[in-house]
Amino acid sequence: MSADDRAMMRAALAEARAAAARGEVPVGCVIARGPEVLAAAGNEREARGDATAHAEVVAIRDAGIALGGWRLDGATAFVTLEPCPMCAGALWQARITRLVYAAADPKAGGAGSVMDIVRNPRLPHRVEVESGLLADEAGALLREFFAARR
Amino acid sequence: MSADDRAMMRAALAEARAAAARGEVPVGCVIARGPEVLAAAGNEREARGDATAHAEVVAIRDAGIALGGWRLDGATAFVTLEPCPMCAGALWQARITRLVYAAADPKAGGAGSVMDIVRNPRLPHRVEVESGLLADEAGALLREFFAARR
Numbered sequence: 001m002s003a004d005d006r007a008m009m010r011a012a013l014a015e016a017r018a019a020a021a022r023g024e025v026p027v028g029c030v031i032a033r034g035p036e037v038l039a040a041a042g043n044e045r046e047a048r049g050d051a052t053a054h055a056e057v058v059a060i061r062d063a064g065i066a067l068g069g070w071r072l073d074g075a076t077a078f079v080t081l082e083p084c085p086m087c088a089g090a091l092w093q094a095r096i097t098r099l100v101y102a103a104a105d106p107k108a109g110g111a112g113s114v115m116d117i118v119r120n121p122r123l124p125h126r127v128e129v130e131s132g133l134l135a136d137e138a139g140a141l142l143r144e145f146f147a148a149r150r
Numbered sequence: 151m152s153a154d155d156r157a158m159m160r161a162a163l164a165e166a167r168a169a170a171a172r173g174e175v176p177v178g179c180v181i182a183r184g185p186e187v188l189a190a191a192g193n194e195r196e197a198r199g200d201a202t203a204h205a206e207v208v209a210i211r212d213a214g215i216a217l218g219g220w221r222l223d224g225a226t227a228f229v230t231l232e233p234c235p236m237c238a239g240a241l242w243q244a245r246i247t248r249l250v251y252a253a254a255d256p257k258a259g260g261a262g263s264v265m266d267i268v269r270n271p272r273l274p275h276r277v278e279v280e281s282g283l284l285a286d287e288a289g290a291l292l293r294e295f296f297a298a299r300r
Contacts, residue, residue, distance in 0.1 A: 045220055046220075048211075048214070048215075048220075049214045049215060049217070049218055049219045049220050050210070050211045050214045050215070050220055051210055051214060051220040051221070051222070051240065051243045051244035051245070052202070052207050052210050052211055052240050052243065052244070053211075053220075054243075057202050057207075060200070060201055060202050061198075061200045061202055061203075064198070064199045064200045064201060065198075065199060065200070067199070068199055069199045070195055070196075070198075070199050070200055070201040070203075071201070072201070084239060084243065085235065085238070085239030085242060085243075085260075085267045085270075085273075086236055086237075086238075086239030086240045086242065086243050087236075087239070088235070088236075088239070089234060089235030089236030089237070089238070089239045089240075089260065089267075090201065090202050090236045090239075092235060092236070093201045093202065093204075093234065093235075093236050094201035094202070095201070107274065108273060108274070110235075110239065110267075114270065114272045114273060115265065115267065115270065115272075117235045117239075117260075117265065117267075120235075120264065120265065122264045122265075123235075123258060123264060124257065124258070
C-alpha cells in the first residue's frame, strides 16, 4: 500500500470521527480513482433513519452522481472497518475495482471475516481486497465510541 | 402464504412493470407491516446513476423515513426477484422480520441461491424466508425485458 493509500485512509478516518461526533457508529469511507476523490462519507444511519445509510452506501451513491453513472470501475474504496454484508454487496454491485479496509469485523464482516461477498468465485466478478491499513487507529475509534455508550 | 401476501406481491409486480417501462431491470419491492404498506419501489439504478438504487434499498430507505427510524422489525419485504447480496444484506441490516420473494436468482441470489446472507448462522440475527409466490409472472417479466434488449 502506498503513501497515497495512507492519505486516503486518513481522510476516511476523518469521516469516521465526524460520524462519532454526530452520535453515529464511527465508520468512514472515501472512494477515489487514482489521486481524485470521487466521494467521502461517514455513517449516517441514525440521522437519516435509514438502515442502508452506512458510509459505503452513501459514498457509492455520491460517487455515481459525481461521475454521472453507477459504474465505479477503476475506483478504490477506502473504509475504516471491514464492510458488512450489505456494503460488501454494494461495492460489488458498483463494480469497484479495489477495496482497502482498516480494521476487520469478526462479528459481521462481509469481506472475509464472516462471509466473503466481494471475492465469491460463484459470482460473475470480484473485487481486489487489502486490509490492515491504519487498523489500530480505526479500531481504537470504534472501541472508544462503544465504551463511552456503555 | 396468504391472500394478503399475494396482494402484496401483485403490488411489487406492478412496481417491477413500472421499472421496465422506465428501461430499468424489472424488479419491484413492497415493504408492509400487516395490512399496512410502508413503502413500494421499483429498481431505479439507471435513472439515479446509483448502483445501490435497487428496489429493496429504495423501499427500505422510504420505509425508515415513513416510520421515523431505521428498524423495520415486524415488517415483511415482498420482492419479485431473490435479493442480490447487497439487498439481502440491506434487509438483514434493517432487521426485517420476513422476506417473501417470487423468482429465484441462480446467478447472483443472496438469499439461498449463491449465498444465504439473511439466514447465516454466524450472524447475530436472521430473517425468515419464503419463496416462489407468483414466481412465473416475475420470471416472465424479466425474460421479456432481457429478450427485448438483445
